[in-house]
Amino acid sequence: MTDLYTRIGSWVRPSARRQMRDFAVLGAAGQVEAVLSLAATAVLVRLTGAAGAGEVLLAQSMAAVWALLCDPRLGDAAQRFVPVQEAGDAGGGTWLFRRLLRLDALIGLAGAALGVTLVTVAGQAGAAPPGPASLLVLALLYQGGTASRGTSAAGFAIAGKLELLGRLRLGFAVLSCAATVTALVLGGPVAYLAAMASAAAVTTAVLAVLARRAVGAKLGPAPRGPRRAPAGLARFAVTTSAATCVSLASDNGILTLAGLLGGPSLVTFLKIAAAPGRLFLATVSTVTAQLYPRLASAAVRGDAGAIRRDVLRATVPLTVLGVAAAGLALPLARPALALVYGPAYVTLATATLVLLAAGCVRGAVVWAKVLPLAVGRPAVRLVAVATEGVLLTGALLLALHLTAGPEAAARAYALGALAVAVLFAAGWLALLRPLAGRP
Template sequence: MTRTPLLGTVVRSVRPPSRRQLRTFTRLTLGSQGEAVLSMLSVIVLVRSTPSAESGKALFAQAATAVWFLLCDPRLEDAAQRYVPLAGRRDGSASALFGRLLRWDVGIGAAACGLAFLGVLAAWSIGAAPADLALMLALAVVAAGAASSTGSAGAAFALAGRLHALGPIRLGCAAVSAVLSLGGLFAAGAPGYLAGQAAGALVTAAVLARVGLRAVRAEFGPPTSPAPLPAGLLRFSLRASAGASVAAASDSGILALAGLVGGPSLVTVLKVASAPSRLYTSLVSPVASMLYPRLAEAAAAGDTGRIRTDIRRSTLVLGAVGAAALLAAVPVTGPLLGLAYGVPYAQAAPAAVLLLGVACVKAGVSWAKVLPLALGRPGLRLAFLTAEGLLLLGLLAAGGRATSGAVPAAVVFGCGSLALAVLGSAYWVWAGRRLVDDDGGAATTG
């Protein structure tokens, strides 16, 4: 019996990755999963060892400051990966450009910290924020400000072809941060927890910047005197950075709004319910990091066939993995949440399964995170993410108004989010084909 064309396409699309790709994915996954697990364990200890009101304030402080830095953080990693290799490989101009972008990232993050401190001080002085919340906000500002440059520093490993080394380094830094945050928690409660996280973020930023700069200089040579900025860099950076910030706001922005519409209890329930989805997202997130250079290289060469193959393969593989993960999670989510966070939080299982379904659906089109960037079309991604973010915030507000408890509000939000994820993935399947056909696989600067 002969294979049908469709069956043959599926078989070719799911062939095993190469040994080098598998090593890179495994190490990146080790780092991202390790970070997610350590973060989740830290939150578990925080929730179980402090009153819900106190833990809710700490989580709200983190979410609120994260929203602020999403607005202020330039997130220059995408621009670095696109323009640094074009600056010259042997004369040191590429190293100089990367160093300049990293310094800009650090400087803008420091300025954003200063403005945030002034805002916290003003809120405390007029009585809008109690002293304990103001202290937590200030500590969260330090942590978020230190973390604002880690994206650009991490891009150095992709530029130098050393993505396989990034995962273990981030895992080690995450372990140090977890030890510091838990030590602070046991010594001084929720404020100490945030102080430990701030110290850990500073350590992580320093390590990644030092090792990343060394890797770039080894790849591109010692930096020379600064050269003029490449044409189109600023415009590309503004659009790509805005898109990355809007994407990251889906978690922090939702938690911040939850604190306003449902109080600390809704913040805690959503944080607990989103734990399985965060774990799954961290598991598959290296796929987009690995696809970006491949798609960009194929786009520059005009190889539309390679682009289509990579997109189809990642969709089929991650779709199958997501379906299996969701089926396995349904019967065990409630007991695991109760075991990890406490028996009362087992009732968040329906919302957790729905949010895990959202993560599985979105992972199937993880290439949508980088395809517009590879084709020089960051504005399209920005427009989609902005619309999606506004709809998610509207769903949460509607759920808070339509229900009387934190768990029902989380379930309503989960249902709406899953429907939106399905529609969004269908859009990208349609738009991805048009993007490749319209651009002919060639990157532009739009």
């Protein structure tokens, strides 16, 4: 067991300078990705209008919901169990990581292929209009192209190469945005989604190859012959995958439900209003990539004090950053919406500010994504995100019932989302001591 502590500790306790460098590069990558996604959406809205953009966004949301059912998302399991495998079997960590990466890619691609087949058959049978069906097919191909990307990212974390991951994400984000916006301007929504799918496939393939090499260089070559995975891996992977799926479903499912019940324009309005909050969360989510291995190491050692210290040290600056972001956005929301999307969207300022506030509240406890996993209690996160998803869905349904028009519905939903964010932030802070005390 002492050998296990030593091995894990050597991976997860980098110097302060390296931690800051990793945070800066990953934060910059998250910011650039979010900003470029926002810019691409703005171009889409300006070229096709709220209804046309809503059709594209609805297809993307539906494809994302489908992918949730097919992508096992094994990155969390890789970060927790590769060190365990390596501690008792030199080179076994490399073997396990490569196996999880391959499994993630194969299942994700098979799910995308099944979705494309079903949509194609439905289109030929006349059950789906040709236009929306073609958009959905391309959106499904994009989801297939991103399969295994999370597990690749876990490989960079295991190898201590988070700075390299950030630089790669930064470069690919710029190139992908340039390609997709050019395709949109020249060929319209179909070309836009086709370019997104192609860029995603190339990015994922490069990240997978480099992640394999990085883990092999760090842990040594995979030994030959059959091996056994650590006990509890399958159960942990199923639970964490389910939690991630439910969490993502609460985002994409909201947009899908909004499109089906409120029309394409509501999808566009919610996408626009949620953009600043997503931008903030993309920035602070970098913290989880650094906290996860540290918290997992502390949990293995049984050091509850270290877990609480790391979490609280992250919460304080994240709270200050959220307050500053919300205060800065208050006078800028209306002019920014007019500049980016056009004067017609200035009326979304209230919904935008409220959803940004919700994002800032969620960002203060962003460690909740990884704390239950690090201490070996993934079911806690599954229950939490499932409950949150139900409450957000209820907030949307209530907003649609009480209001008339997509703008009013977006404002009402934003208020509900803020209330849910406050409730769950308080809940996670209350759970900190019980979780940290029982690793």
